[in-house]
Structures are given as C-alpha cells and as structure tokens.
Amino acid sequence: MATPFSVYLVDDNPWHVEPVRCLLDEEAFTLTHWHSPRDAWNGINESIASDLVILDLDVEGEGSGGLAFADLIDHLRVRWPQVPLIVLSGQLDTDTVMRSRTHDVRAVVRKPYDIRYLLTTIYGILRDGLDAHIHELNRQHVQLTREFHRLQAQETPVQTQVNRALQLLSRHFRFEEDFMATHAYPQAREHKAAHDKLLLHAQALTRGGAVRAEAIGRFWRGVESDINDDAGYLAYLEGIHEQLSARLLPR
Numbered sequence: 412m413a414t415p416f417s418v419y420l421v422d423d424n425p426w427h428v429e430p431v432r433c434l435l436d437e438e439a440f441t442l443t444h445w446h447s448p449r450d451a452w453n454g455i456n457e458s459i460a461s462d463l464v465i466l467d468l469d470v471e472g473e474g475s476g477g478l479a480f481a482d483l484i485d486h487l488r489v490r491w492p493q494v495p496l497i498v499l500s501g502q503l504d505t506d507t508v509m510r511s512r513t514h515d516v517r518a519v520v521r522k523p524y525d526i527r528y529l530l531t532t533i534y535g536i537l538r539d540g541l542d543a544h545i546h547e548l549n550r551q552h553v554q555l556t557r558e559f560h561r562l563q564a565q566e567t568p569v570q571t572q573v574n575r576a577l578q579l580l581s582r583h584f585r586f587e588e589d590f591m592a593t594h595a596y597p598q599a600r601e602h603k604a605a606h607d608k609l610l611l612h613a614q615a616l617t618r619g620g621a622v623r624a625e626a627i628g629r630f631w632r633g634v635e636s637d638i639n640d641d642a643g644y645l646a647y648l649e650g651i652h653e654q655l656s657a658r659l660l661p662r
C-alpha cells in the first residue's frame with residue numbers, strides 16, 4: 412500500500428529497528444530496513460529517493476559488509492543530494508560531528524536514545540520537507556502567473572519567451588507529479604492526465620510558428636484551472652502536515 416512518507420533505516424540491531432517500526436504508523440510511513448552499509452549501498456542503487464535516511468554509524472566489522480560509512484554517505488549524497496539524513500551514534504566525538512557537518516546531516520542522535528525523541532526528530536524533519544515543497548509549489552505558481560501575464564501583454568509574444576514559459580510549465584508539472592506519485596496523493600493519476608492534456612495543447616500552440624496573445628490567453632485559462640485543481644492537492648498536503656504536527660512532542 413502506498414503511504415505518504417517513506418523512511419530508510421540502516422541498522423544491524425533488530426532491537427533498534429523494531430520499536431521504530433512499531434511506533435511509526437504503518438498507514439502513513441513505509442519503513443525500509445537495511446542491515447548493513449553494503450545492503451544500503453545496493454538498496455540505494457535500486458530505489459527511488461525516500462523522505463529520510465537514518466544511519467546507525469556504529470555498525471562495524473562483519474556487520475558493515477566491508478563498507479565504511481563515509482563511503483556510503485558519499486554515495487548517498489551523489490545519488491540523492493537532497494534527502495535529509497539522521498545519524499545515530501554511541502559516541503559523539505569531534506570526528507563524528509565534523510563528518511556530519513560535512514555531509515549536511517540534519518540531526519545527530521546519541522545512543523542510547525529515547526525512542527520518543529527519535530520519532531519527534533523524524534516527524535520534525537518530514538514536516539520541514541513538506542513545508543519546503545509547499546513553499547516551492549506556491550513560488551512556481553506565482554512565477555508561472557507572472558510569465559504568462561507578461562506574454563499576454565504583447566500582441567505577438569516573442570517566440571523564445573513563449574518557449575521559456577512552456578518549459579517552466581512542463582518542469583512545474585513534473586515537480587508536482589513526482590511528489591504526488593511518491594506521497595500517495597489519491598488523485599495523482601487524474602491530475603497527471605490533466606497535465607498531459609495541457610502539454611499536448613502547448614505543442615499544438617507552438618506548431619504553427621508565431622503565437623498570438625489571444626491563443627496564449629486561452630491556453631493560460633486552462634493552466635489556471637489546473638492551478639485551481641492544485642487546491643485539492645494542497646489540502647491533502649496540509650492534512651498530512653497537520654498529522655505530523657499532532658505527533659510532535661511539545662518542545
């Protein structure tokens with residue numbers, strides 16, 4: 412079953428994994444567990460980016476599968492540069508802290524930890540990720556509105572500007588669709604179909620050479636109705652945001 416969030420955990424100790432698995436609500440979270448850095452390396456190659464990766468830095472010796480954590484973190488950063496990272500460690504020495512800073516680790520949690528503290532850290536990071544997505548979504552809508560209004564103000568818009576606006580739109584659709592597909596948005600398929608229709612319309616619009624402002628205006632009204640449909644998507648995001656907020660312990 413698709414869930415709004417996915418979390419990857421690298422830890423060789425089942426006593427650490429099971430409480431996290433039990434306490435993360437399975438309707439909202441998919442927890443993927445890798446036993447060793449080697450398993451994680453292979454898993455990262457075969458998976459799509461999750462919302463969060465948690466690494467227990469103390470998996471060593473045989474349990475590590477012969478791979479140092481520094482190498483795994485480097486690999487992770489190449490494959491998924493934006494994914495937030497939490498590290499767990501029994502010893503928070505200067506070296507661990509410095510390495511964590513270098514790799515833009517979002518939180519370092521000292522073991523043994525209080526499970527409620529770890530869960531609160533997880534929820535807080537996921538909520539920040541949702542905030543960033545909603546902020547970017549709104550920024551893109553404002554940018555698209557500005558670009559298309561500027562085109563409509565010219566009688567025959569400059570072709571390069573039309574192409575630029577359509578490229579922005581296509582990137583925006585991809586941005587929305589990727590997040591919808593990986594966060595269990597129930598209307599993801601229908602919403603993508605509406606995007607695809609608009610992109611076909613965009614192709615037809617530019618096929619005959621110069622585009623008139625009225626044609627841009629008609630096309631833009633279709634995009635505006637998609638932006639109105641995004642209100643349903645935003646309401647969905649706000650709902651899962653509220654669920655995360657409700658799970659956070661008071662600071």
Ligand SMILES: [Fe+2]
Nearest residue numbers: 587637638641
């Ligand atoms: Fe949309």
Ligand SMILES: [Fe+2]
Nearest residue numbers: 587637638641
């Ligand atoms: Fe949109």
